[in-house]
Amino acid sequence: MATAYPFALVTPEAVIFEGDVQSVSLRSGLGDIAFFAQHSPYIATVAPCVVKVLKVDGETLLVGVDGGFVRAAGNMVSVVVPFAELGYEDEESLLAAVQARTSAALDAVMDTSHVK
Amino acid sequence: MAGGQERTLRRRIKSVQSTKKITRAMELIAASRIVRAMGRIASARPYYRELSNIVRDLARAAGIPRSPYTEPIRGDLPEVLIAVTSDRGLCGGFNSSVLRRVEETMKAREREGNETLVVAVGKKAQAYFRYRSIPVVREVLTVTDRPNFSHVTEILGDLLARFEAGEIGAIRVASYRFISAGTQRLALEQLVPIVREELQLEAKDHDLGLDFEFEPSSELIVLPLMRQFAEAKLFALLLEASASEHAARQRAMKAASDNADELAKVYRRQLNRARQDSITNEIMEIVGGAEALSQSGSGSDHE
Numbered sequence: 001m002a003t004a005y006p007f008a009l010v011t012p013e014a015v016i017f018e019g020d021v022q023s024v025s026l027r028s029g030l031g032d033i034a035f036f037a038q039h040s041p042y043i044a045t046v047a048p049c050v051v052k053v054l055k056v057d058g059e060t061l062l063v064g065v066d067g068g069f070v071r072a073a074g075n076m077v078s079v080v081v082p083f084a085e086l087g088y089e090d091e092e093s094l095l096a097a098v099q100a101r102t103s104a105a106l107d108a109v110m111d112t113s114h115v116k
Numbered sequence: 117m118a119g120g121q122e123r124t125l126r127r128r129i130k131s132v133q134s135t136k137k138i139t140r141a142m143e144l145i146a147a148s149r150i151v152r153a154m155g156r157i158a159s160a161r162p163y164y165r166e167l168s169n170i171v172r173d174l175a176r177a178a179g180i181p182r183s184p185y186t187e188p189i190r191g192d193l194p195e196v197l198i199a200v201t202s203d204r205g206l207c208g209g210f211n212s213s214v215l216r217r218v219e220e221t222m223k224a225r226e227r228e229g230n231e232t233l234v235v236a237v238g239k240k241a242q243a244y245f246r247y248r249s250i251p252v253v254r255e256v257l258t259v260t261d262r263p264n265f266s267h268v269t270e271i272l273g274d275l276l277a278r279f280e281a282g283e284i285g286a287i288r289v290a291s292y293r294f295i296s297a298g299t300q301r302l303a304l305e306q307l308v309p310i311v312r313e314e315l316q317l318e319a320k321d322h323d324l325g326l327d328f329e330f331e332p333s334s335e336l337i338v339l340p341l342m343r344q345f346a347e348a349k350l351f352a353l354l355l356e357a358s359a360s361e362h363a364a365r366q367r368a369m370k371a372a373s374d375n376a377d378e379l380a381k382v383y384r385r386q387l388n389r390a391r392q393d394s395i396t397n398e399i400m401e402i403v404g405g406a407e408a409l410s411q412s413g414s415g416s417d418h419e
Contacts, residue, residue, distance in 0.1 A: 043328050043330050100392070
C-alpha cells in the first residue's frame, strides 16, 4: 500500500471529498498525471475528465469534473473544480454525464430567446 | 344598525386572524431557510479558500499576474450592472432598494455619457426593467431562492469573454450582503476587474515559500484562474443575497404577524364597544317604552 496523504476535492457547492488517500489520478492541461504522497509543489489546470481517487481502504472513487485546477503543496493535494459529477460506476458513463452537462450549460448561455 | 356593525367587525377579526396564520407560517419557513442558506455560504468557503491559495502561489512565483482582471478600469468602456433581486415579494424593501440603487447608478453614468448594460436577476428585476422599458442584456430567473453554480454561468454568459476582449470595462453586482442573521447591507460590489485586496496577495498565514511548477505555464493559468475566481465571487454574492432575501422576508412577515395581532385587538375593542352600545340602547328602549306605557296607562285610568 502506498503512503497515505491528505486530499480534497472541492466545488463551490460542497466539499466532495476530504480525507487521506493513496493516490489520485486525473487529466491535467498537458496530459494524464497521478499524485502520490510527497508530490513536489505543483499547480495545473484540470481538463474535463474523470478523477480517480484511490482511498486508504483500497476503494476507488470516480468523480467526473469539467475543468478546474489542481494544487499540490506541503504533501497535500487539492482539486478545485466548478462542477463535479458523482454516482457512476464506470468511467465512460461518467464522462458522458459531464459532457452532457457542459453542453447543456453552454446551450443555456447561448440561448437568448427569452430576452427581447 | 348596531347589529350590522358587530357582524362586520366579527368578520374582520376572523379574516385578520387567518391572514396572521399565513404570515406566521411564512415567517417560520423563512427562518428555517435562513439557516439552510447560511449553511450553503459556509460550504462554499473551502472552494474560495483553495482558489485563493492558487492565486497567491501563482503571484508569489510569477509576480502579480498581469491580465485584464488586474488592470485598472477603463472609464470609456460600457460597464455591466447585475441587479440581484428575488422572484417573490413580501420581503420588505429587499427588491426595491436594489433596483433603486441600480437605477441611480445608471443615471449617474448616463450623465457622464457612459453606457451601462443591465443584467436582471430575479422576476422582480425583470418586471421592473420591462415596465420602464430599460433594455437588459439578460434575464435570469429563480436564482435567489436556492442559487446553484450553474446560475453563475447563466448570468455571466459571454460577459467575462467580452471583458477579456476589452469590450466591457467592469462588471458590478448590486445585491444584499449577508453580514449576520440580524444585519444585511445593500452593496455595489465590483466583480471584475478583481479588487486587489481580494486576491489576498499579502496574506502570510501559511507562507510555505515553495518552488511551484506550473502547467501548462504560469502565463496560461492566469486567465482561467481569474475567470474562476470572479465566478466564485459572484456565487458567494448570490448565496449571500439568498440568505438576505429569506432574512428580509422573515422580518417582513414577523412585522405583518405583529400588526395582525394589533389590528385584531383594535377590532375586538370596537366590537365590545359596539355590543355594549347596542345593549345600552336596548335597555334605554325598554325603559323608555315602559315609561311611555305606564304614562299612557295612568292617563286612561283617571279618565
